[in-house]
Amino acid sequence: MFREVINTISPYIPGKPISEVKRELGLEKVIKLASNENPLGPSENVKKAIKESLSDLGFYPDGNCTELKLKLAKKLNVKPTQIIFGAGSDEITQFIASIFLNPGDNSIMARPSFPRYETVTKVMGGLPVEIPLKNHTHDLDEFAKHINERTKIIWICNPNNPTGTIVKKDELYSFIKSVPSEIAVVVDQAYREYIDDPEYPDATQWLYEFKNLIVLQTFSKIYGLASLRIGYAIASEEIIEKLNRVRPPFNVNHMAQVTAIAALEDTEHIQKAKELNKKSLEFFYKSFEEMNLQYIESYGNFVMVDLKKDAVEIFKKLLLKGIIVRPGDIFDMPTYIRVTTGLESDNMEFIKALKEVL
Template structure:
């Protein structure tokens, strides 16, 4: 065939493939160095829970069997933890898969999807994949502009995504503001609240949207085991919604979509409350150190309720990114979010944070 592109569905040519953070192994190969640290993808620097690792060891000899397609034990554990019936949950191969299932379940071509920008790029990807139309609303002072999002809603709007805390800024939507926002949204519009970083939040005005699920069938909450639980490599996330919504999403869910090892590790991770607190404490203390360091270096940053910080270097972030790579440190450049002088840096262990600051200070001094 002369032009194979003609075979492709028209919508896929509008897609911008997701570019993940640079892997440690790739940097070590390229630069011939060892001991590279990755502060780019908001992973848990402590790794997974010891209980999750033990669960993986116990389950490894069972991988010749298909996993439980219903994720019975994981749903049961989530139900106990969040005080909701098990029919309020859907489990996915990461929240990325759940986002895709939401698109496949609810979006028709030309319908509108509203989300803030900058925010998680997968919202745009899923919208375009389904041939729907993305409507982006700029953040106001790095925070979701809920009033403007509400004003953008029309009769063709189907979905609204709210990332709370927001990636890449780490800012939150106030619980009361979110409730008032919902009162402005028509009944035929679904509101998806992505709480990937929920476990890190300390702000008293923050309220999880899980409470709203109990009151409003339009609300869908997403969470993940990839961040504080340290299971990013296993790919497991979950959605929380009214049973009627879950039943619809299950119509497009692939059978056996969450592997056996991921299910076992996620159950164990949920039960390990001590490790969860330890992981939270590392981030809270790390943010204090980084905030103090940024103040000393006279660098602007956005106070964060997540495990990362959005930082203004006042110079080309990609140049600094390349210099940090040579120092064995991987961060995320802000140009992909429309902020070419900013970076997003994940909070690491105390040793990793100190190494990052020392390298950053050296690089900035060299460029004065």
């Protein structure tokens, strides 16, 4: 009855929702530092836009996201026809797999990295080729060695989730240039807005040079709209036109569209989130150093720290104290946890709890 490949796919394991932990453990207060959301949530502008949008909820949304697309195209300096929106950038990974992969084709990705690249490849009957990270970073030399005539997509998560490491400008540029033009290169920049480092490349700048390049971005992270599900891809008009053929007609809801418009205009809120994240990372690093714990320096809003103990056990103990983090077992890093930066008080409570459970 079921396709054989379905049995090889593990369901996505999300960070535990706050409501579930409260219910299961009978806790009143729970701090979630597990899914790389912005702890400030959306801005006041966004909340106002939500209220204003309530009168339109009975209508189907604009499937083309016209107003948002025009605004975003202007901001990014690309044509509106170079953008497609998804119910999260996650949904767009499915579109990408479905327009490029025939059964037996392969796609190349790092391991550990964002797990959806593997899943969407398998769903299409494709073969995920997973290249181990080197020094917690994409090993693009190995990527290049694994390209063959069945390779259709290369996924580069920059910065990488879960390690927070980046591929720097020159290296990324040379790699993309070396990839045959009939293979799609996807650069997932979900955490791009957190980064100021001049060595970090925004791959959007290369879209005119590389017609096989697709850049993924999202409103779920710094913009604080994770629950509304909206992300986007920027690519050549040809690729976007093909992606639109497989996109469900009303995939991005109206509230997501109006809030994304409001969020785009909200530079102050973004700056605030960025500063908070920077401070939080510094606090985590300092605390980990005091505790003699090794961590991987991160360009995102999360950090992997090595507890030198079974991380699932520590995860469970932290949960009992009302703190949700991500154990590293699912990333083949069984002694690490990944912790998202939170509000100042949340970060302090996490460190206090971590000291206790260790």
